[in-house]
Amino acid sequence: MSSNIDQFERDLKKLGQEKFVRQLTELYKAVVLTAFQYVTANSLTVGVAYGSPVLTGRFYGSHTLTIGSVDTRVKPENPKGSAAPYPGIPLSQAASIVARLKLDDIVYIANALPYARRIEFEGWSKFKAPNGVYRVAANLVRMKYKNVTVN
Numbered sequence: 001m002s003s004n005i006d007q008f009e010r011d012l013k014k015l016g017q018e019k020f021v022r023q024l025t026e027l028y029k030a031v032v033l034t035a036f037q038y039v040t041a042n043s044l045t046v047g048v049a050y051g052s053p054v055l056t057g058r059f060y061g062s063h064t065l066t067i068g069s070v071d072t073r074v075k076p077e078n079p080k081g082s083a084a085p086y087p088g089i090p091l092s093q094a095a096s097i098v099a100r101l102k103l104d105d106i107v108y109i110a111n112a113l114p115y116a117r118r119i120e121f122e123g124w125s126k127f128k129a130p131n132g133v134y135r136v137a138a139n140l141v142r143m144k145y146k147n148v149t150v151n
Contacts, residue, residue, distance in 0.1 A: 025103045031145055032107050033091075033098045036065050038137035039109055040088045043128040050136045053119065053128030057086030062113050065094045067105045072112040109134070 040063050041051030052060045056078035064071035075086050101107065111133075118124040120132040129136070 021103060025101065027145070028103060029098045029101050031141060032065075032101065032109075033095060034144060035137050035141045036063075036094045036098075036109055037091065038140050039063055039133055040091075040094075042088065043125075050133075050140055051129070052088070052133050053125035054085050055082050056080075057088075059111065059113055059116060059119065060088050061086035062116070063089060063109065063111050065089070065097050066108045066110075067097065067101065068108075070108045070110045070112070074111075074113050109137075 038050050039052065040060070042060065043051035043053050045051070052063065054060045058075045058078050062074040064073065078084070078086055115124060119129060120134055123130060
């Protein structure tokens with residue numbers, strides 16, 4: 001009889017652990033999607049609080065969300081310039097990537113354009129993103145999800 005009780009306790013513990021892992025995975029997905037939303041918001045729409053500067057849309061459209069490795073593809077120069085900026089990545093596309101996340105996956109939200117680093121750290125967009133894009137998004141995620149580490 002005690003073996004049945006012991007097995008029952010082990011089964012309960014396993015179910016509790018599985019539920020915890022599921023909940024933690026869902027939190028991870030929410031954090032990633034929120035960070036991506038903050039990064040890819042059009043700064044013209046949300047003001048200078050956060051988001052990406054948009055002139056031709058090349059920077060805005062070159063953000064990537066990937067699992068396991070950085071995607072270094074970027075949009076080509078926009079032949080229409082600021083008259084018809086490139087759109088950003090649809091949230092539905094990002095959500096489909098996030099839906100596949102597992103708890104041990106490493107996620108990259110990146111922009112491989114040569115001047116992305118300058119926008120982030122050197123003030124190249126002093127009117128639309130004076131404090132960068134990724135650092136602002138990371139801080140907003142930290143505030144929304146208390147005690148979450150975002151690198």
